[in-house]
Amino acid sequence: MREYCMVDLLTMEYAAAEITWRRKEIARRLIGTSANIKDHTINRIAPADLELLFGLYDELFLAGWFRHCFAGTLGFSLSSRLTKSAGKTLCPKDIAQRKPSEIRIEIRIGVNFFLQYHAVKNPKPVCGIATADSLEALQLVLEHEICHVIEFLHFHASNCSAARFKRLAGRLFGHTESYHKLPTAQQIARQKYGLRIGDAVSFRFEDTVLHGRVYRLNQRATVMVRDRFGHYTDGNGRRYTKYYVPLELLQK
Ligand SMILES: [Zn+2]
Known part of the structure; x- marks a missing residue:
């Protein structure tokens, strides 16, 4: 050695x-x-x-x-x-x-x-x-x-x-x-964009404005939008579609 x-x-x-x-x-x-x-x-x-x-x-x-x-x-x-x-x-x-x-x-x-x-x-x-x-x-x-x-x-x-x-x-x-x-991405989202998990938000998707709630915050926000054909179901049987949205495109 x-x-x-x-x-x-x-x-x-x-x-x-x-x-x-x-x-x-x-x-x-x-x-x-x-x-x-x-x-x-x-x-x-x-x-x-x-x-x-x-x-x-x-x-x-x-x-x-x-x-x-x-x-x-x-x-x-x-x-x-x-x-x-x-x-x-x-x-x-x-x-x-x-x-x-x-x-x-x-x-x-x-x-x-x-x-x-x-x-x-x-x-x-x-x-x-x-x-x-x-x-x-x-x-x-x-x-x-x-x-x-x-x-x-x-x-x-x-x-x-x-x-x-x-x-x-x-x-x-x-x-x-x-x-x-x-x-962390969550702190940046809060300080820069005033966004928190659970916030009601809206955003443009193709030609419509969609409304949903912030489910997760990272580089982009995960937003769950009510949709009767959605693949995600909550505890009350309501269906949702999941969208990944850049933070700057979200409106509270
Ligand atoms: Zn360690």
Whole structure:
């Protein structure tokens, strides 16, 4: 085993000032190399940027452990389906039975949280740390997922509400919480368009104006419209058709 593979990721620890310095240095280097991220505001991003960012974290925080000692594969993906958590680490259920080289762990990032970072004005801490821009928010979310990866590799399970995870995230990255306050699609809908789930709304569809209720809010609203030929039935036997409508086309 090579010498850096003796590094124990579970006990590595950085002082607050070192963490801040390293985090800034990573941002600087990412902006210098990424084909998509040209400043601290994320307008475009590709999975390759996540890989680049992870590599910088490995180098500056983890003593190159992943590059030199991890025999498995890391995958990176972006999703617009993550609506509550801003990131997710996917690990095979049978990780304990796999050979090191057969382990594949994927970090999935909810891309809309970063593209719409500025849509709402509130403070947006991530993992208990105030963020100034979408790149910093992305870094903190990735740091959180890195802790999940480390836990999965060492313990074959990971839980960010448990004490073990919190100690790891606190020592490595100074995190004090396991959640984010980045704007969700529902908050954006409420602040920007005054829309809430359950609101009565109308919208134009082909040549008619349809009336219905907001059932779900995401990038678009799911609106249920009464329709005696509809495929959806409520508890009282009333039938509905479901429409996906851009938020800006809805009238309250
Ligand atoms: Zn988590």
